[in-house]
Amino acid sequence: xxxxxxxxxxxIYRCGSINKAAQNxxxxxxxxxxxxxxxxxxxxFQIFMRKNSGIEITPEGRMLLLSAELILSEVExxxxxxxxxxxxxxxxVSCTYSSALxxxxxxxxxxxxxxxxxDAFKETGLIQTMRDVVEQKYRLSIxxxxxxxxxxxxxxxxxxxxxxxxxxxDIPVVAIVSxxxxxxxxxxxxxxxxxxxxxxxxxxxxxxxxxxxxxIQNSGNILFVFDRGGLVDTVRNSNYISIVIPxxxxxxxxxxxxxxxxxxxxxxxxxxxxxxxxxREKQLIKHLKRSIQFMIKI
Numbered sequence: 001x002x003x004x005x006x007x008x009x010x011x012i013y014r015c016g017s018i019n020k021a022a023q024n025x026x027x028x029x030x031x032x033x034x035x036x037x038x039x040x041x042x043x044x045f046q047i048f049m050r051k052n053s054g055i056e057i058t059p060e061g062r063m064l065l066l067s068a069e070l071i072l073s074e075v076e077x078x079x080x081x082x083x084x085x086x087x088x089x090x091x092x093v094s095c096t097y098s099s100a101l102x103x104x105x106x107x108x109x110x111x112x113x114x115x116x117x118x119d120a121f122k123e124t125g126l127i128q129t130m131r132d133v134v135e136q137k138y139r140l141s142i143x144x145x146x147x148x149x150x151x152x153x154x155x156x157x158x159x160x161x162x163x164x165x166x167x168x169x170d171i172p173v174v175a176i177v178s179x180x181x182x183x184x185x186x187x188x189x190x191x192x193x194x195x196x197x198x199x200x201x202x203x204x205x206x207x208x209x210x211x212x213x214x215x216i217q218n219s220g221n222i223l224f225v226f227d228r229g230g231l232v233d234t235v236r237n238s239n240y241i242s243i244v245i246p247x248x249x250x251x252x253x254x255x256x257x258x259x260x261x262x263x264x265x266x267x268x269x270x271x272x273x274x275x276x277x278x279x280r281e282k283q284l285i286k287h288l289k290r291s292i293q294f295m296i297k298i
Contacts (some may be wrong), residue, residue: 003035004297006071007072010069010161011033013061016256046058049198052148063245067216073134073135075138077135091105091120092138092140093105093121095122095123095141095142095143096144097124098244098245101142101288103247105288126204126205129142130270131154133272140277141162141271142267142268142283143268144267145267146266147263148213148263153268162272163273164268165173165271167269167285168266168288168289170202170264171245171292172258174248174255174258176231176250176255177253178252178254186256192215193217194207194215194241198223199211200222200240202227206282235250235253236252236253241256245265269285
């Protein structure tokens, strides 16, 4: 059995589409379909049912998926065994998209140089930050979520034996628009108005986690973008609006405070329960806490 086939199955299930999974895997859709059919033939059962609306996993496929995720996770752990015997003085952080948190990390690097130590900082979707720590791709996760979604993510953290420590609370979100958008002339925008405008959001954010609490409906009026750079370009060059944590304001854009709601965000540090932060990680978290206090005042 080829372990790569298990990775293909997991990716197709996560995407809900063979075509989308093929794009993520840098494969052609016909090639991926052929691989899956051959794998199903090897296993002796069907993994996915093909429908006009996409794919649906079979009961046998769901059992395979559970084992595949465990196997792939263990393979990643094995690959990282050498790192467990090295002195982890570097920073290894997977962070939810935020210009403010990225800038805080860069400020820390500038003010606390560490010679030739190679640090790593990744921006990605909310759920992926947790997955990166579970799969030991990064040691720490910095993630944010609405206060109303905290319990859900706390359950997930406990499920994967992760600590979830609050490092910043009561952070507002703001709407971001192009300076050419007529909305940029307003002093603020009411939460009830948001759903009346074309909206851009991150593809790898769970809709119910991010836009659901704001009362925005999942419709054809929404454009899903993969990364922060793409989101900024979309807003800057069109009449799409989005919501972000206030931070470094991109050129050509304006922030609009959102009124009519008491929704706030919390920022959390996630790490394995058995992991002890190294000195630089402790210093970084202390720095982030100070930066977040400034974010609240914007």
